[in-house]
Amino acid sequence: MTDAPLVLGIETSCDETGVGLVRGTTLLADAVASSVDEHERFGGVVPEVASRAHLEAMVPTLERACAVAGVRLDDVDAIAVTAGPGLAGALLVGDAAAKALALALGKPLYGVNHLAAHVAVDQLEHGALPEPSLALLVSGGHSSLLLVPDVTADVRPLGQTLDDAAGEAFDKVARVLGLPFPGGPHIDRVAREGARDAIDFPRGLSGPRESAPDAEHRFDFSFSGLKTAVARWVEERERAGAQVPVADVAASFQEAVVDVLTAKAVRAAREHGVRDVVLGGGVAANSRLRVVAEERCAAAGLRLRVPRPGLCTDNGAMVAALGAELVARGRLPSSLDHPADSAMPVTQVLA
Numbered sequence: 001m002t003d004a005p006l007v008l009g010i011e012t013s014c015d016e017t018g019v020g021l022v023r024g025t026t027l028l029a030d031a032v033a034s035s036v037d038e039h040e041r042f043g044g045v046v047p048e049v050a051s052r053a054h055l056e057a058m059v060p061t062l063e064r065a066c067a068v069a070g071v072r073l074d075d076v077d078a079i080a081v082t083a084g085p086g087l088a089g090a091l092l093v094g095d096a097a098a099k100a101l102a103l104a105l106g107k108p109l110y111g112v113n114h115l116a117a118h119v120a121v122d123q124l125e126h127g128a129l130p131e132p133s134l135a136l137l138v139s140g141g142h143s144s145l146l147l148v149p150d151v152t153a154d155v156r157p158l159g160q161t162l163d164d165a166a167g168e169a170f171d172k173v174a175r176v177l178g179l180p181f182p183g184g185p186h187i188d189r190v191a192r193e194g195a196r197d198a199i200d201f202p203r204g205l206s207g208p209r210e211s212a213p214d215a216e217h218r219f220d221f222s223f224s225g226l227k228t229a230v231a232r233w234v235e236e237r238e239r240a241g242a243q244v245p246v247a248d249v250a251a252s253f254q255e256a257v258v259d260v261l262t263a264k265a266v267r268a269a270r271e272h273g274v275r276d277v278v279l280g281g282g283v284a285a286n287s288r289l290r291v292v293a294e295e296r297c298a299a300a301g302l303r304l305r306v307p308r309p310g311l312c313t314d315n316g317a318m319v320a321a322l323g324a325e326l327v328a329r330g331r332l333p334s335s336l337d338h339p340a341d342s343a344m345p346v347t348q349v350l351a
């Protein structure tokens, strides 16, 4: 793969400034600067703070990626950047940087979809993505089930969240339990000491009627009812002057999320005749999700692919991975005046 094109990937859709360098399907560098600490006291990502942090981190992160890979910007053959979806101001920083580099270096530019990039990144670890694959993407910003016949050109949404994203639910429940932001890793940790069946929290859009073959939302998710149920349960305990069993609440909440995500992913794969399931997004780092997904996929005769946690959360390597695949398949680059699109539809891989 030493003669494959060298692709630079830039990601700035949320609070991570990511710069990745990929040659073919080989990862050479994955530099990430996160502004998560600056958002902690607000309990969520503040768009303006994220945009400013991207601006400050862009050049140092680019330099760090090149140093790690032992390459110079002149060596880059193509540039890929997240064109959407994401926070508008944050996307603009990465998109403008990528356009400036493409123009200055005279190299093709690929403005790519963030969700397709979350799927493509798995190629860096587990080799060529089987076609079709079924992707379950769960993060602070998205929860989607995708049928992926071709990650460079054909991505079809089967379902998504109707309200909170899965990671958002983790973050909000963590807050109710007095755990720091972002809450997902803390719930994951605390839940290990708790009983998963201590409290029977609701499984959104998973009743017999909502799961019927013709039900409109059978592959969609809803986590706001679960989040409210947890908050109410905790409030009642506190009002009664009783101690809140934090580990049990965390474990029972986590189980409800994991149960719904894995059940729907397995059902979607089977119904669409897909053998390979890919997990992505920050919540894919969840230890219980990884275990249950593995168990349920194995029981259903499906193969599961999960990138390591650092490649599941937002990063530049995923953008470079998709860019490299677009180059390998001879797809035409984006125009230099393509817009950063905060609402870029999942069906659009390339801007």
Ligand code: KG4
Pocket (backbone or CB within 6 Å): 014, 138, 139, 140, 141, 142, 166, 167, 168, 170, 171, 182, 183, 184, 185, 188, 281, 282, 283, 284, 285, 286, 287, 312, 313, 314
């Ligand atoms: O993909 P990501 O880094 O950023 C976007 O939101 O796009 O995902 C961050 C989300 C946060 O909501 C965080 O709480 C969640 O992923 N997360 C986890 C875990 N690690 C990160 N959720 C559950 N369990 C984890 N171990």
Ligand code: ZN
Pocket (backbone or CB within 6 Å): 114, 118, 139, 141, 281, 282, 313, 314
């Ligand atoms: Zn993401």
